[in-house]
Amino acid sequence: MEIAKTIESVRNLVKAARSQGKKIGLVPTMGAFHIGHISLIEAAVKRCEFVVVSIFVNPTQFGPGEDFEKYPRPLDADLEICKKAGIDVVFAPAQEQMYGAENLTWINVEKLTEQLCGQSRPVHFRGVTTVCAKLFNIVEPDIAFFGQKDGQQAIVIKRMVADLNMPLEIAICPTIREPDGLAVSSRNKYLTKQQKKDATLIYKSLQKCRQMIDAGVTDSETIIAEMRKILSQAPSIKIEYISIVDAETLQTTDLIARQVLAAVAVRIGSARLIDNILVDAGG
Numbered sequence: 001m002e003i004a005k006t007i008e009s010v011r012n013l014v015k016a017a018r019s020q021g022k023k024i025g026l027v028p029t030m031g032a033f034h035i036g037h038i039s040l041i042e043a044a045v046k047r048c049e050f051v052v053v054s055i056f057v058n059p060t061q062f063g064p065g066e067d068f069e070k071y072p073r074p075l076d077a078d079l080e081i082c083k084k085a086g087i088d089v090v091f092a093p094a095q096e097q098m099y100g101a102e103n104l105t106w107i108n109v110e111k112l113t114e115q116l117c118g119q120s121r122p123v124h125f126r127g128v129t130t131v132c133a134k135l136f137n138i139v140e141p142d143i144a145f146f147g148q149k150d151g152q153q154a155i156v157i158k159r160m161v162a163d164l165n166m167p168l169e170i171a172i173c174p175t176i177r178e179p180d181g182l183a184v185s186s187r188n189k190y191l192t193k194q195q196k197k198d199a200t201l202i203y204k205s206l207q208k209c210r211q212m213i214d215a216g217v218t219d220s221e222t223i224i225a226e227m228r229k230i231l232s233q234a235p236s237i238k239i240e241y242i243s244i245v246d247a248e249t250l251q252t253t254d255l256i257a258r259q260v261l262a263a264v265a266v267r268i269g270s271a272r273l274i275d276n277i278l279v280d281a282g283g
């Protein structure tokens with residue numbers, strides 16, 4: 001496994017693989033690997049003959065006062081995981097490689113980034129799409145792999161790729177959960193034992209949503225009220241939003257008629273946790 005720290009070195013490695021006719025996969029990450037990341041890496045290894053994992057804690061997707069500084073960076077453990085998984089290249093650039101002194105060019109996907117997490121994190125998606133566009137230009141993958149865990153991010157990136165005619169496929173992999181349903185996240189490390197237990201209510205509320213839609217309830221407000229009741233069982237949970245939106249446009253749907261994204265964001269202690277499920281009306 002090669003560790004590339006510069007854009008030039010990762011480009012040369014990918015160029016050599018491409019000249020051998022290999023299909024190139026990219027898994028963009030911020031490191032601190034858990035089984036969610038590993039599932040993406042495994043999916044990439046399965047579908048591609050040459051896999052690049054990028055590890056870069058991207059400063060531009062963190063707002064002021066967010067956890068950029070304290071975000072975990074266990075690089076050696078991450079490299080070990082990549083080696084075991086059969087990754088070809090880890091691209092781990094320093095900040096200076098990815099951004100010059102002043103970045104003047106940004107990618108902004110309109111509308112879709114104004115909903116859900118965009119309301120409390122106004123610069124987040126601009127940072128995500130800009131860094132992903134950079135990574136796509138640097139690595140030129142055939143397929144890039146993302147997790148459904150960040151449902152809005154997946155929709156936004158797919159839209160950027162479609163709108164800008166970027167020549168790659170975006171593969172979305174299922175959310176990996178703890179046995180108790182809690183979506184695995186690097187930010188779960190910020191939780192105490194009790195808070196982690198409380199956090200299981202997030203997925204319970206999403207399951208309730210699925211049950212109600214499956215049972216034929218079509219009124220979003222009724223479902224959201226039930227979800228709120230579940231989340232309110234733990235006083236440690238501060239609800240940021242509970243939303244049921246169209247899975248393509250992310251617009252609020254009062255009446256559930258097609259596929260929806262049910263999404264929840266909460267704060268528990270110092271952690272901000274998000275989760276979501278896709279549900280088809282009528283089963």
Ligand code: AMP
Binds near residue numbers: 030031035040174184
């Ligand atoms: P991050 O390092 O948090 O930026 O995440 C890198 C990628 O891993 C993103 O595409 C996430 O959606 C994905 N990911 C994070 N947690 C999970 C999870 N529990 N299940 C599936 N994918 C995940």
